[in-house]
Structure formats: structure tokens, C-alpha cells
Amino acid sequence: MRHKELTTSAARARKGGNSKNLGIHVAVYYEEKARLVxxxxxxxxxxxxxxxxNATKRTTASKTIIDLHSTTTAQAIILSKECLRDHVASQTCPVEFITGRGNHSVGGRAVLGPAVHDALVADGWDVSPLPAGLIVNGRSSG
Incomplete structure (x- = not known):
């Protein structure tokens, strides 16, 4: 069963449930199945x-470039953290994340860049903004 079918089944079980027919228990079962799906x-x-x-990742002698276009905000944060776990970012070999300027976002405002920036800074990374992305020069010193 797909997610929508499971949530519909859960709603029906809740609506028709009482202490004798275990409707609430059936609803919880379907809700859990829907969550897993x-x-x-x-x-x-x-x-x-x-x-x-990974298919668009470029590594040169001076930096690694990761393009996060076409990812959701949550995906971009997860993937940027994975990248920094796998690639050692430093002043001599930084990691650059292309997040875009926000031209295709609602209101024309960048979404990925600020979200990834805040998440990486919170994790202790030295992050600097670029016109359409971010550059990570290693761990923050303070």
C-alpha cells in the first residue's frame, strides 16, 4: 500500500473505532506503516x-566543487555535511558549494545558501559566502 492509502485506512479506523473493535490500534498500525513508507x-x-x-562533483588541485542545485534544503544540508566528512576542507584546499542565487526560488530569494551556511557554521565550519554559493576553509578556529 502506498502512503496515501495507508493514511486513509488509518483515518477510517480512527473514525469507526471504539473500544470493542480496536479501531485505535488499527489506526496506529496504519499510521506506523505510512510513516515507514x-x-x-x-x-x-x-x-x-x-x-x-556526486556525478557533478569536481576536484582540482586547489579545491573541491560540489553543486547542490536541484536538491531540497534538507538534502543540501545532509549532503554538504557528508561531503565535509569525506573531503578534508582547508585554507589550501577548500570545498566550494554551489547553491545558486535564488533566481528560481519563491520570491527570487536564495534558500539553499543561507540554510547550508547556518547548518555548517553551527557544526563548527569556517564558511564564507560566494555570489552563488559558499566556500568552506576548514574548521572554525573560534
Missing amino acids: QEEVETARLDIARARV
């Missing part, structure tokens, strides 16, 4: 985004 979908979407990002 949603987790599987999100994992698959993240795997697809990861493959896209």
Missing part, C-alpha cells in the same frame, strides 16, 4: 540527490 521515499530521494551531486 514515507521514510523509504525520503531515503530514495536522498540517494537520487546524492548520485546527482
Whole structure:
């Protein structure tokens, strides 16, 4: 069963449930199944985004460039942290994340850049803004 069918079944069980027919227990069962299906979908979407990002990753002698276009904000944060776990960012070999200027975002305002910036700074990274992205020069010293 798909997510929508499971949540519909849960709603029906809740609506028709009473202490004799275990409606609440049946509803909880369907809700849990729906949650698991949603987790599987999100994992698959993240795997697809990861493959896209890895396919466009460029590494030169001076830096690694990761393009986060076409990812959701949550995916971009996860993938940027994974990248920094796998690639040592430093002053001599920084990691550059292309997040875009926000031209295609609602209101024309950048979404990925600020979200990834805040998440990486919170994790202790030295992050500087670029016109359409971010550059990470290693761990923050303070």
C-alpha cells in the first residue's frame, strides 16, 4: 500500500473505532506503516540527490566543487555535511558549494545558501559566502 492509502485506512479506523473493535490500534498500525513508507521515499530521494551531486562533483588541485542545485534544503544540508566528512576542507584546499542565487526560488530569494551556511557554521565550519554559493576553509578556529 502506498502512503496515501495507508493514511486513509488509518483515518477510517480512527473514525469507526471504539473500544470493542480496536479501531485505535488499527489506526496506529496504519499510521506506523505510512510513516515507514514515507521514510523509504525520503531515503530514495536522498540517494537520487546524492548520485546527482556526486556525478557533478569536481576536484582540482586547489579545491573541491560540489553543486547542490536541484536538491531540497534538507538534502543540501545532509549532503554538504557528508561531503565535509569525506573531503578534508582547508585554507589550501577548500570545498566550494554551489547553491545558486535564488533566481528560481519563491520570491527570487536564495534558500539553499543561507540554510547550508547556518547548518555548517553551527557544526563548527569556517564558511564564507560566494555570489552563488559558499566556500568552506576548514574548521572554525573560534
